[in-house]
Amino acid sequence: xxxxxxxxxxxxxxxxxxxxxxxxxxxxxxxxxxxxxxxxxxxxxxxxxxxxxxxxxxxxxxxxxxxxxxxxxxxxxxxxxxxxxxxxxxxxxxxxxxxxxxxxxxxxxxxxxxxxxxxxxxxxxxxxxxxxxxxxxxxxxxxxxxxxxxxxxxxxxxxxxxxxxxxxxxxxxxxxxxxxxxxxxxxxxxxxxxxxxxxxxxxxxxxxxxxxxxxxxxxxxxxxxxxxxxxxxxxxxxxxxxxxxxxxxxxxxxxxxxxxxxxxxxxxxxxxxxxxxxxxxxxxxxxxxxxxxxxxxxxxxxxxxxxxxxxxxxxxxxx
Numbered sequence: 244x245x246x247x248x249x250x251x252x253x254x255x256x257x258x259x260x261x262x263x264x265x266x267x268x269x270x271x272x273x274x275x276x277x278x279x280x281x282x283x284x285x286x287x288x289x290x291x292x293x294x295x296x297x298x299x300x301x302x303x304x305x306x307x308x309x310x311x312x313x314x315x316x317x318x319x320x321x322x323x324x325x326x327x328x329x330x331x332x333x334x335x336x337x338x339x340x341x342x343x344x345x346x347x348x349x350x351x352x353x354x355x356x357x358x359x360x361x362x363x364x365x366x367x368x369x370x371x372x373x374x375x376x377x378x379x380x381x382x383x384x385x386x387x388x389x390x391x392x393x394x395x396x397x398x399x400x401x402x403x404x405x406x407x408x409x410x411x412x413x414x415x416x417x418x419x420x421x422x423x424x425x426x427x428x429x430x431x432x433x434x435x436x437x438x439x440x441x442x443x444x445x446x447x448x449x450x451x452x453x454x455x456x457x458x459x460x461x462x463x464x465x466x467x468x469x470x471x472x473x474x475x476x477x478x479x480x481x482x483x484x485x486x487x488x489x490x491x492x493x494x495x496x497x498x499x500x501x502x503x504x505x506x507x508x509x510x511x512x513x514x515x516x517x518x519x520x521x522x523x524x525x526x527x528x529x530x531x532x533x534x535x536x537x538x539x540x541x542x543x544x545x546x547x548x549x550x551x552x553x554x555x556x557x558x559x560x561x562x
């Protein structure tokens with residue numbers, strides 16, 4: 244008897260929970276909850292807002308048949324630790340999160356690896372490729388354009404469709420207090436129309452538990468404050484300096500989402516990278532959970548490709 248969609252998600256999620264080892268790794272100022280499984284070339288999977296690393300459950304088990312899969316909770320999210328905030332919000336900026344990923348993979352013995360990131364994870368992934376070009380072999384970004392582009396192109400559609408970008412970036416404690424009144428309604432219903440509730444039961448339980456932690460809510464607000472300030476500033480400086488992503492980039496976006504309606508997504512990424520391919524999925528924002536078979540096929544196909552022949556640039560100086 245064939246499984247229903249929800250049953251298949253649950254089965255894949257249980258495989259992720261059962262077959263991958265769960266670890267806690269300290270990297271710099273943070274302690275990360277990490278799941279690791281499989282063998283083969285290393286592939287770092289970075290989740291998005293407002294989820295945890297369990298979003299990768301529908302595809303991670305299959306990927307682990309060909310890759311060593313490493314899936315952490317981002318700093319501040321899930322069961323990873325929440326470092327102290329600073330006025331510039333840089334402790335929750337994508338540069339700090341990218342450095343976490345580099346340090347984690349080096350701890351595991353990987354100096355060079357592939358990265359796939361959804362939503363906020365995609366922003367961390369491209370920052371990692373810009374800041375650490377020797378480390379990132381191939382990069383998949385899922386349902387995002389660069390942060391600086393998103394803000395510079397903001398219009399009435401953005402203000403209404405991505406209203407949470409500005410709301411969560413408001414000064415503390417405004418969003419924390421309002422969201423904290425009913426975080427499940429805010430993160431699951433007000434923003435995503437309840438779509439998250441239909442995903443793997445284990446994953447949804449994890450998301451629900453974690454967003455009930457006020458420290459996680461604060462960290463997610465800081466993530467968006469960083470996006471509006473230091474992350475955008477880094478992008479603007481990189482664009483002014485003509486810095487580009489040198490590794491091959493695969494861009495995936497939701498055909499029923501904002502990127503398909505608002506942007507020429509591939510063209511935007513080609514302003515940032517030399518080798519860009521793109522695919523639209525018949526999906527909402529959460530592609531790995533809504534269209535796992537298609538997402539898996541695209542991830543597997545792209546990340547099993549041969550390494551690029553062109554040399555990478557040396558690490559850049561930090562300003």
